[in-house]
Amino acid sequence: MQAAQTAPIDRTSAESAEAAAVYGRVTARLLPFLFLCYVLAYIDRANIGFAHLQFSRDIGLSDASFGLGVGLFYAGYMLFEVPSNIFLERVGVRKTLLRIMVLWGLVSAATAFVQTPFQFYLARVLLGAAEAGFFPGIILYFTYWFPAARRARVTAIFMTAICVSGIISGPVSGLILKSLSGAFGVKGWQWLFILEGLPSAIAGLAAYAFLTDRPEHATWLSDREKQIIRRELEHDARVKEERAHPSIWAALKEPRFYFLTFAYFSVPWASIVVHVWAPSVIQKSGVTNYWYIGLLSAIPYIVGAVVMYLLGKSSDRTLERRWHFMFGAILAAIGVVFLPAASSQPVALIVLLCIATSGYLGMLSLFWSIPPAYLSTTVAAAGIGLISSVGQFGGILAPTVIGYASTHLGSSAMGLYTVAAVSILGGLAVVLGIPARAINER
Structure with a gap:
């Protein structure tokens, strides 16, 4: 039946x-x-x-x-x-x-x-x-x-x-x-x-x-x-x-739910670098013409869109989410962590921003394929809302950390290193905290 x-x-x-x-x-x-x-x-x-x-x-x-x-x-x-x-x-x-x-x-x-x-x-x-x-x-x-x-x-x-x-x-x-x-x-x-x-x-x-x-x-x-x-x-x-589960409280008792929440918390950290700080980073590399800054800032999104599509296509073809998300986290971390070293080299800077943007967009698109496949349908509505709300704390902390480092430490380097570390930890939260068998898509 x-x-x-x-x-x-x-x-x-x-x-x-x-x-x-x-x-x-x-x-x-x-x-x-x-x-x-x-x-x-x-x-x-x-x-x-x-x-x-x-x-x-x-x-x-x-x-x-x-x-x-x-x-x-x-x-x-x-x-x-x-x-x-x-x-x-x-x-x-x-x-x-x-x-x-x-x-x-x-x-x-x-x-x-x-x-x-x-x-x-x-x-x-x-x-x-x-x-x-x-x-x-x-x-x-x-x-x-x-x-x-x-x-x-x-x-x-x-x-x-x-x-x-x-x-x-x-x-x-x-x-x-x-x-x-x-x-x-x-x-x-x-x-x-x-x-x-x-x-x-x-x-x-x-x-x-x-x-x-x-x-x-x-x-x-x-x-x-x-x-x-x-x-x-x-x-x-x-x-x-x-597929209904009793309530959201059942999901809240499982550690996996908090691993998912932390993984989404890690996504806005890289996004702040890409969306907000990139123009300033490009300007400090020696590009002073605002029009050129705008043109250069568009390149990472073009590359990122292609990588996001290819990563998503690979993930859908194999029905593998965890390691694809981890790959996005690694890309974001690599792109961000080397930005201070390339601060005076515009070409290297754009390459690194392309890598960081590709990683961030890959993480964002892949993440939202995981909660619906892990959480039961009844729990998913409340669970996804809660994950989204708590994850926004990353959007509050990331710019505060980067701005504090830039003002009080004389450089945004420590803030960017923190962003890279949080990205890697977010990837690990999915790979180590969510078993492959818990994602029900097959």
Whole structure:
């Protein structure tokens, strides 16, 4: 009886082709717009690294203070991540994205007017609070439309927006700093926040007008197409019920859960170097033209996107996650640990940033294939949320450590060595803490 319940849906090849066509239509309707929104989100989150090239001296910000401000973004993000998802479940994605994107766009643009370190700290907390819930909200939104068997590939495509944002934001931010400094009496870093923040607010208005909360509300689907989606989602729900565990408390009693949490805690450490500190590192190597800094900062994302794809493809082909994640951690550590030695060599520096970015993106994409395969379905919802929230502490600590080392030790070297060490420990947490037999994908 159980085997019959968990078997795939019985259907003819014609029905399979029909379902594929329906999901192709859904994907084409929803994914490009959501992809664009995620690109804008990461641009608004990471453009602080380029603004830092100019604005720190204007508001009296040391590297330690800058690092603290960068980390405070994650404090606001953590506080409102879960409440935001609860709000989305109740009122739908259209109203939720309207609130999130309009607020984060306006807060990002308003950062152009900060004049003191305290105002900078406040702006970063508010930006994190405004953006909180966007990524987990979209992941939840996908569950309303796609069954698990189709959701993984959609999520993977969605996450490549991180690479695209890095490729776009570098040259665009560099061009703004170079070309608009002093235009109409406004400084370059102020133009940066205004011009890159307002599109997000506009996209929030577009999200309310364009998106559909659930399949049953889609006027662009026929009744037959809605029925196909409902059938697959109902089958998915039945399978999840069969794998149910009593509660999240059962998972919290297992050491493996904490190994997973620490592994995700290690991921933001390398990301801070890639997203936030890379422009400053490139500038200190002797590249002073902001446009060139922007172009050079895009190269690691191009290389990283290719490596992330190849690493993910290899992991999917072999259904091996742990050692692939470890390989990403090693790449991130190697790229970061040698940055101080290459501080005055731009070519070597870009090579190392390519290695670090490839490792970070590989870790990020591979990590989220592990918890769903390890945790039971009922526990996964709460467990993944908890892992995500606790893991954000890495985003708070990493920039604080790097900034402190740069200000009080005269060099960011010790901070970067710490990032490399945490990356390796994160990889070991997965390899040594999660047995291969515990990942149920075969």
